[in-house]
Amino acid sequence: xxSRWAEFEARxxxxxxxxxxxxxxxxxxxxxxxxxxALRLRVDELKRRQxxxxxxxxxxxxxxxxxxxxxxxxxxxALDYVAAIFGDFVELHGDRxxxxxxxxxxxxASLHGRTVAVVGHQKGRDVKERQFRNxxxxxxxxxxxxxxxxxxxxxxxxxxxxxxxxPAAESRLDAEERGISNAIAENMELMSSLRTxxxxxxxxxGGSGGAIGMAVGDHVMxxxxxxxxxxxxxxxxxxxxxxxxxxxxxxxxxxxxxLAAKETMALGAVDEIIPEPLxxxxxxxxxxxxxxxxxxxxxxxxxxxxxxxELVKARYQKLRGVGHYL
Amino acid sequence: xxVPGPNDEAVPDGLWTKCPxxxxxxxxxxxxxxxxxxxxxxxxHRLGAHARISITADEGSFVEEDAxxxxxxxxxxxxxxxxxQEDAARATVSxxxxxxxxxxxxxxxxxxxxxxHFRGGSMGAVLGEKFARAxxxxxxxxxxxxxxxxxxxxxxxxxxxxxxxxxxxAAVVGYLRRERTPFLLVGTDPLTAGVxxxxxxxxxxxxxxxxxxxxxxxxxxxxxxxxIKLPPGSHTAEFQLQHGMVxxxxxxxxxxxxxxxLLALLNPPREAQPE
Numbered sequence: 071x072x073s074r075w076a077e078f079e080a081r082x083x084x085x086x087x088x089x090x091x092x093x094x095x096x097x098x099x100x101x102x103x104x105x106x107x108a109l110r111l112r113v114d115e116l117k118r119r120q121x122x123x124x125x126x127x128x129x130x131x132x133x134x135x136x137x138x139x140x141x142x143x144x145x146x147x148a149l150d151y152v153a154a155i156f157g158d159f160v161e162l163h164g165d166r167x168x169x170x171x172x173x174x175x176x177x178x179a180s181l182h183g184r185t186v187a188v189v190g191h192q193k194g195r196d197v198k199e200r201q202f203r204n205x206x207x208x209x210x211x212x213x214x215x216x217x218x219x220x221x222x223x224x225x226x227x228x229x230x231x232x233x234x235x236x237p238a239a240e241s242r243l244d245a246e247e248r249g250i251s252n253a254i255a256e257n258m259e260l261m262s263s264l265r266t267x268x269x270x271x272x273x274x275x276g277g278s279g280g281a282i283g284m285a286v287g288d289h290v291m292x293x294x295x296x297x298x299x300x301x302x303x304x305x306x307x308x309x310x311x312x313x314x315x316x317x318x319x320x321x322x323x324x325x326x327x328x329l330a331a332k333e334t335m336a337l338g339a340v341d342e343i344i345p346e347p348l349x350x351x352x353x354x355x356x357x358x359x360x361x362x363x364x365x366x367x368x369x370x371x372x373x374x375x376x377x378x379x380e381l382v383k384a385r386y387q388k389l390r391g392v393g394h395y396l
Numbered sequence: 397x398x399v400p401g402p403n404d405e406a407v408p409d410g411l412w413t414k415c416p417x418x419x420x421x422x423x424x425x426x427x428x429x430x431x432x433x434x435x436x437x438x439x440x441h442r443l444g445a446h447a448r449i450s451i452t453a454d455e456g457s458f459v460e461e462d463a464x465x466x467x468x469x470x471x472x473x474x475x476x477x478x479x480x481q482e483d484a485a486r487a488t489v490s491x492x493x494x495x496x497x498x499x500x501x502x503x504x505x506x507x508x509x510x511x512x513h514f515r516g517g518s519m520g521a522v523l524g525e526k527f528a529r530a531x532x533x534x535x536x537x538x539x540x541x542x543x544x545x546x547x548x549x550x551x552x553x554x555x556x557x558x559x560x561x562x563x564x565x566a567a568v569v570g571y572l573r574r575e576r577t578p579f580l581l582v583g584t585d586p587l588t589a590g591v592x593x594x595x596x597x598x599x600x601x602x603x604x605x606x607x608x609x610x611x612x613x614x615x616x617x618x619x620x621x622x623x624i625k626l627p628p629g630s631h632t633a634e635f636q637l638q639h640g641m642v643x644x645x646x647x648x649x650x651x652x653x654x655x656x657x658l659l660a661l662l663n664p665p666r667e668a669q670p671e
Binding site: 239241242243245246247248249250251252254255256258259262263278279281282283285286298299300301306309310311312326327328329334337338339386389390392393394395396 | 465474528550563568571
């Protein structure tokens, strides 16, 4: 599959590498003042060039480029946001039924001195961790662990903050045997009626049932370059005659599926888009986390002011009203 | 003279039908009398929604609602509008779910039936809305909701709107719970993906029609995606029974009397209900 994103990335990396080289040279004590001044000029020029290239690249992102970006291996994952946003975080493990699923993290955290419950899909960054996290594909135990922690939040009146980032739910035999469908379905029903505020942020891949199983809430947000889709574009292209049952036509499927944040919001599936730093969340994770933190805080302030009965009623009405029919 | 075929299409009287499983030639009349279960190998042939209603609801009791609801093609997905028209012409239903009020073995209920012949029984916005309206009628009438589910999953051509139907229908099941309205789910061949992972896994009682393929991801898809071989009999009604995901796996002939008994048990006189 051709990806312009790979080309974009290569261009960006070249400029960034040049810039780093110059900056290292500048640090060197042995260079003359004259040379230093020249280098400074060169660094400023490269910085301008970097910003210009980034702006250019990001102004022409196709939906397929966006898919690559949402799946980018350097993109911040749930635990990166947790570490950056919360004062404290105690991870809780296990679904109390069968086991513990490392593809889902859950626990209690402190946000501006107040306790919140956190649930989220977790991907791994290196080969070993990726396998350990099952590529962010949750098993039944993951959904049931999140359910257990959300019920604890309800009991004690803590709000729930969910981070969604998964290619899809685990579908192999062991997941089937332990009721992956049931686990996703029960989580959605629970989240639709939980008597405490739920704020959801899709931070990378919002992959079909696996994603929506943890994405039901009062306020659902997407990071600017994340995606939210009923099916991966590659699978869609392979399944539908519309795309000649050809995986190489995934870019067309990505466009037809309208999986980018703006279009998803236009279709009424999310309430807010959180802007990312120029070049994507992975180019400035601290800035991305700060944006997520302020968006989550804003949403919580509004939702926590609502009486719980009203909150749950409004959440139900919103889900009930999901329409688009004639 | 014609009789209804399994897909509700009119089949000339006296025609022979080949069983897709055992290849035996079956006399249409015999097949109909056997509720479209092969008289040779017992294979349960797939039924269209109206054929299913005709063997389930008491004769003449079913009154369909919302038959005119149509997809708005919210994504403007290429080719989708035409596919909808083609399926509507072929399947004798205008969407993948038909719902209405009826009685089953004399017990009043709200009945919703999915049709695999329309877009593979996929769930789009119309199905989500029909499910919600059926549930609301069940609450209003204080009658159980009975749903026959078969589906290839979400309606890809409706993208994120179809995915949202999973959350919508799960939320509606929560509403049935709060309103203490019984919800019976019958899973028929094939029942997979987004429908199984939402309302179809949330029935108060879940009955599977025997031999039906039931699973989150179809076995052939798993085998090709992960390059693995699955043991025989996985992703069937019997497998789901063994793993505790359904209450029973029964033959088509047993289904209607069973539903009658369950409805009678779930629909006790109101004064007998706890406050």
